[in-house]
Amino acid sequence: MGITKTEIFSAHENNLATIFKVLGHPARIAILQHILNQKACICNDLVEELGLAQATISQHLKELKNIGLIKGSIEGKSVCYCINSSVWSEIQLKMNQFFSQEFSLNECC
Amino acid sequence: MGITKTEIFSAHENNLATIFKVLGHPARIAILQHILNQKACICNDLVEELGLAQATISQHLKELKNIGLIKGSIEGKSVCYCINSSVWSEIQLKMNQFFSQEFSLNECC
DNA sequence: TTTTATTATCGTAATATTGCGATATAACAA
DNA sequence: TTGTTATATCGCAATATTACGATAATAAAA
Numbered sequence: 209m210g211i212t213k214t215e216i217f218s219a220h221e222n223n224l225a226t227i228f229k230v231l232g233h234p235a236r237i238a239i240l241q242h243i244l245n246q247k248a249c250i251c252n253d254l255v256e257e258l259g260l261a262q263a264t265i266s267q268h269l270k271e272l273k274n275i276g277l278i279k280g281s282i283e284g285k286s287v288c289y290c291i292n293s294s295v296w297s298e299i300q301l302k303m304n305q306f307f308s309q310e311f312s313l314n315e316c317c
Numbered sequence: 318m319g320i321t322k323t324e325i326f327s328a329h330e331n332n333l334a335t336i337f338k339v340l341g342h343p344a345r346i347a348i349l350q351h352i353l354n355q356k357a358c359i360c361n362d363l364v365e366e367l368g369l370a371q372a373t374i375s376q377h378l379k380e381l382k383n384i385g386l387i388k389g390s391i392e393g394k395s396v397c398y399c400i401n402s403s404v405w406s407e408i409q410l411k412m413n414q415f416f417s418q419e420f421s422l423n424e425c426c
Numbered sequence: 427t428t429t430t431a432t433t434a435t436c437g438t439a440a441t442a443t444t445g446c447g448a449t450a451t452a453a454c455a456a
Numbered sequence: 457t458t459g460t461t462a463t464a465t466c467g468c469a470a471t472a473t474t475a476c477g478a479t480a481a482t483a484a485a486a
Contacts (some may be wrong), residue, residue: 211442212475214343222341225341225342225346228340229345232339234323235321252462252463252464263447264444265365265396266464267444269463269464281366282463286462287463299416303398303412307412309353321472322444344474359430372433372434372436372476377474391433
């Protein structure tokens with residue numbers, strides 16, 4: 209037990225859940241918000257900005273990278289992270305498609 | 318360690334992350350999808366529909382109830398769960414407000 | 427009342443996540 | 457080369473999540 213039974217769900221359900229899961233941590237929301245505010249970002253900024261250790265920030269950045277929401281390029285000694293706008297839009301669209309589904313308003317409850 | 322440091326993030330960041338976290342499991346996405354398709358729902362249906370034990374389904378329903386996304390009313394022996402449309406819309410709006418934030422397109426990466 | 431059906435909760439095992447110190451890696455600076 | 461700075465990765469401890477059997481609670485049916 210303890211392991212999520214992904215095999216019993218559809219690819220779409222798993223995909224959507226994975227995206228939501230990555231967004232389901234305040235540090236990762238805060239990182240995205242910081243990048244949005246700064247227009248760009250360097251990891252070390254985040255260590256000062258948020259109150260988390262460098263190793264922890266790096267780990268969160270990796271998860272955001274895994275779903276393609278951010279991308280990073282090496283800029284000399286540091287790495288410049290920014291939003292991947294095409295993936296950003298795709299994710300927004302996916303979420304909206306899910307939430308825009310019609311449902312009967314004759315709520316039984 | 319192992320505990321999320323919610324105290325260092327804003328209420329808005331924590332709130333948004335909590336919503337995403339609840340949505341971040343394929344079983345919960347599947348449950349919502351089932352309710353959407355059926356227009357209404359009874360827990361026991363889900364046990365047959367999804368391949369999870371009754372206790373597990375009940376637990377997932379509880380988490381969806383915690384953020385107000387679904388509500389249930391007792392219908393004789395069973396419980397009728399359905400989407401709470403006002404919370405549903407609020408959540409969709411919150412997600413869109415986050416994803417609609419402007420960001421510079423002069424991506425550095 | 428007893429039985430049956432439905433859902434919730436408890437307890438627990440397995441696994442995942444979070445956070446961080448220590449260390450590795452890479453690139454520039456002296 | 458040696459030192460410095462920035463980031464990634466490893467390893468581990470603490471905590472959280474997932475799943476489920478067992479059982480409790482509730483309401484209708486017999």
